[in-house]
Amino acid sequence: MLGFLLSRQRPPEARRINDDVIMRFDHVYEVAPGKMDLFPQQDIPAWDTLRIVASRWDHLAWMHDHWADSVLGVEELESEADDPDLDGIQASGVPSG
Amino acid sequence: MTAPPIAQSDPFLDELRSILGPDGVRADKPARWNRTRVPAPFPVHRWADYAPDVVVLPRTAQEIAGVVRLANRHGIPVVPRAGATGLNDGAVPLRRGIIVDVKRMNQIREIDLVDRTVTVGPGINMLKLNEELRKHGVMFPDDPASYPCSLVGGRIGTSGWSLIGGRYGHTRDLVISFEIVLPTGEIIRVGDGGGRKIRKSSTGYQLKHLFMGHQGTLGIVTEATLELVPRPEVEFAAFFHYPSFQAAYESTGALTKSGLATLAGVVLFDEWKLRYLRRDDEAYIPQAENVRAVVATAMYGTRDEVKPAARRLVRTARESGGTYLGDEVSQGDWAARHDRYATPLHGRLRTTGQVVPMSWHCEDAAINYSALPQVMEEWHAIADRIIDRYGIFDDWGMFFYTNAAHKPWGDYLVEIDIGIWEQKLDDVNWAGWVEAKHDIAAVALKYGGSITACHGATREGDAELAAEEMGGGFEVMKAIKRVLDPNNIMNPGKYELDTAYDPNAPSPFSGRRTGGN
Numbered sequence: 001m002l003g004f005l006l007s008r009q010r011p012p013e014a015r016r017i018n019d020d021v022i023m024r025f026d027h028v029y030e031v032a033p034g035k036m037d038l039f040p041q042q043d044i045p046a047w048d049t050l051r052i053v054a055s056r057w058d059h060l061a062w063m064h065d066h067w068a069d070s071v072l073g074v075e076e077l078e079s080e081a082d083d084p085d086l087d088g089i090q091a092s093g094v095p096s097g
Numbered sequence: 098m099t100a101p102p103i104a105q106s107d108p109f110l111d112e113l114r115s116i117l118g119p120d121g122v123r124a125d126k127p128a129r130w131n132r133t134r135v136p137a138p139f140p141v142h143r144w145a146d147y148a149p150d151v152v153v154l155p156r157t158a159q160e161i162a163g164v165v166r167l168a169n170r171h172g173i174p175v176v177p178r179a180g181a182t183g184l185n186d187g188a189v190p191l192r193r194g195i196i197v198d199v200k201r202m203n204q205i206r207e208i209d210l211v212d213r214t215v216t217v218g219p220g221i222n223m224l225k226l227n228e229e230l231r232k233h234g235v236m237f238p239d240d241p242a243s244y245p246c247s248l249v250g251g252r253i254g255t256s257g258w259s260l261i262g263g264r265y266g267h268t269r270d271l272v273i274s275f276e277i278v279l280p281t282g283e284i285i286r287v288g289d290g291g292g293r294k295i296r297k298s299s300t301g302y303q304l305k306h307l308f309m310g311h312q313g314t315l316g317i318v319t320e321a322t323l324e325l326v327p328r329p330e331v332e333f334a335a336f337f338h339y340p341s342f343q344a345a346y347e348s349t350g351a352l353t354k355s356g357l358a359t360l361a362g363v364v365l366f367d368e369w370k371l372r373y374l375r376r377d378d379e380a381y382i383p384q385a386e387n388v389r390a391v392v393a394t395a396m397y398g399t400r401d402e403v404k405p406a407a408r409r410l411v412r413t414a415r416e417s418g419g420t421y422l423g424d425e426v427s428q429g430d431w432a433a434r435h436d437r438y439a440t441p442l443h444g445r446l447r448t449t450g451q452v453v454p455m456s457w458h459c460e461d462a463a464i465n466y467s468a469l470p471q472v473m474e475e476w477h478a479i480a481d482r483i484i485d486r487y488g489i490f491d492d493w494g495m496f497f498y499t500n501a502a503h504k505p506w507g508d509y510l511v512e513i514d515i516g517i518w519e520q521k522l523d524d525v526n527w528a529g530w531v532e533a534k535h536d537i538a539a540v541a542l543k544y545g546g547s548i549t550a551c552h553g554a555t556r557e558g559d560a561e562l563a564a565e566e567m568g569g570g571f572e573v574m575k576a577i578k579r580v581l582d583p584n585n586i587m588n589p590g591k592y593e594l595d596t597a598y599d600p601n602a603p604s605p606f607s608g609r610r611t612g613g614n
């Protein structure tokens with residue numbers, strides 16, 4: 001197993017999403033640095049960002065499980081296309097940015 | 098009531114210690130200053146004006162009764178405090194005095210699976226309670242967006258509103274009976290009639306409702322018997338987007354009137370909220386430009402009920418112009434709604450777009466469906482005014498959430514989320530904020546609504562309008578307060594109820610003491 005490597009903790013280069021938002025890790029959005037002159041953003045090592053993101057997913061999964069035995073999604077409803085109950089549902093897909 | 102401040106060496110503290118034991122009385126500054134405010138808008142530059150004189154941490158109803166009797170003898174205010182998540186200043190000691198923090202009264206006293214009740218102390222939190230109940234296949238379905246941190250005592254003190262109230266009811270529907278220490282120290286139990294576990298009775302006055310939502314002005318709850326429902330087999334959450342607010346508004350009307358019994362709630366998010374999500378980072382969700390408003394729905398129940406109902410709901414949403422946002426967004430966002438403390442801690446300056454630290458505040462009201470579009474326009478105009486004038490506020494959009502218990506139609510919990518750069522508060526911009534709150538509440542009344550659906554109306558800015566909303570009922574409120582609390586020791590200064598004792602009583606928001614320690 002490798003030990004701690006500082007070089008691996010540097011977040012990847014930012015990609016610009018729009019005037020206000022950048023992205024370094026997939027689906028992890030950050031305020032564009034130019035909007036943070038008054039209150040500069042902290043340096044966060046890669047492991048910490050990834051830990052925060054993972055713990056959010058854990059939290060959401062925990063919440064679902066807390067409230068019900070299972071979660072039903074529209075995608076599951078629609079995958080049962082031969083179900084007589086389906087009643088004309090049509091897939092529409094998630095809009096893209 | 099304005100008793101002189103309690104000195105830290107006061108013999109009064111020894112009297113308190115004789116009731117609660119040495120570990121039940123805290124007069125040190127951290128204990129008091131940490132129990133001064135709640136997340137509701139607060140004049141942070143005047144923290145000292147509202148710091149309590151002493152904090153007590155009781156374990157029993159008898160101890161609370163002892164504290165209340167002592168307070169009556171000395172004429173010292175008593176303010177109950179539970180999770181301190183109130184978005185109204187209910188637990189803020191406007192006239193200082195004693196904070197009764199009920200967190201140590203957090204036991205589950207009985208789980209009755211035969212008559213379907215659970216009996217608890219007021220200091221228990223719903224999340225912790227449900228972790229225990231789950232072992233028995235049941236749940237207490239009171240689900241505020243402060244679910245992990247508000248407590249049963251505060252839910253009763255505010256008569257709270259639940260995210261899934263359209264299916265299961267709100268706090269008042271889910272609390273069957275409770276024990277309360279009256280402002281004069283007697284301990285009584287109130288429910289429907291006298292029965293501890295009876296859900297419907299026609300004996301006597303409906304005292305349960307009187308002793309809920311009074312914001313600690315009529316006593317302190319020390320035990321509550323709560324409803325149990327079967328743990329749901331299935332959760333279904335679906336979010337839809339629309340090309341305009343009008344389309345989403347009409348679709349909301351169709352969805353809420355669908356008659357689907359498992360439908361727990363429908364939420365309509367306006368265009369300002371969508372702009373905010375596009376602009377910001379923490380909640381940033383990339384969306385096409387034609388996504389102008391969103392409607393969220395949630396259902397709970399058995400698989401046999403929810404599955405066909407979900408199909409019907411999706412069809413209704415689509416037929417009324419909605420496009421499904423996908424399972425990931427729907428399920429992820431819904432799960433996050435139970436815990437809105439994960440809200441942003443920054444906002445933007447309108448002039449430069451620069452990020453500054455802001456705390457989240459929301460103003461609520463109960464408004465009928467027919468008036469939602471007008472209220473939306475007028476509330477945003479008020480927010481606009483203070484953003485331009487003071488430069489420390491930000492408009493984070495509005496939502497409209499089904500408000501009636503067991504039948505999700507008719508009226509809505511309406512909220513506008515406002516960011517406030519609290520470190521910049523001073524007397525001038527605080528006064529501007531209070532005026533805006535007043536105007537927001539006045540709009541709710543103008544459209545035949547109520548100035549609050551769940552948080553309460555004791556806040557500076559809207560407390561002055563509570564009497565107008567209540568009409569002749571406000572005189573009855575004052576008469577009840579005088580009879581039950583002859584010395585005005587229970588949470589004085591709230592709801593302008595001091596005028597029950599003296600029509601010229603000074604406002605708790607003016608003439609503050611200074612230099613508290």
Ligand SMILES: Cc1cc2nc3c(=O)[nH]c(=O)nc-3n(C[C@H](O)[C@H](O)[C@H](O)COP(=O)(O)OP(=O)(O)OC[C@H]3O[C@@H](n4cnc5c(N)ncnc54)[C@H](O)[C@@H]3O)c2cc1C
Pocket residue numbers: 135136176177178179180181182183184186187188199219240241242243246247248249250251252253254255256257258259260311312313316317318319436437438551552588
């Ligand atoms: C992120 C967030 C989301 C929220 N979402 C919701 C929501 O969805 N629905 C909703 O209804 N509210 C919501 N709120 C507001 C708040 O959580 C509720 O008002 C809640 O009921 C307050 O409970 P608490 O335990 O924090 O009470 P506190 O804030 O401690 O007290 C509230 C009031 O009750 C009184 N009180 C406390 N204990 C007792 C007692 N034992 N006997 C008598 N009176 C007592 C207090 O004096 C005070 O007037 C939210 C708050 C936050 C911060």
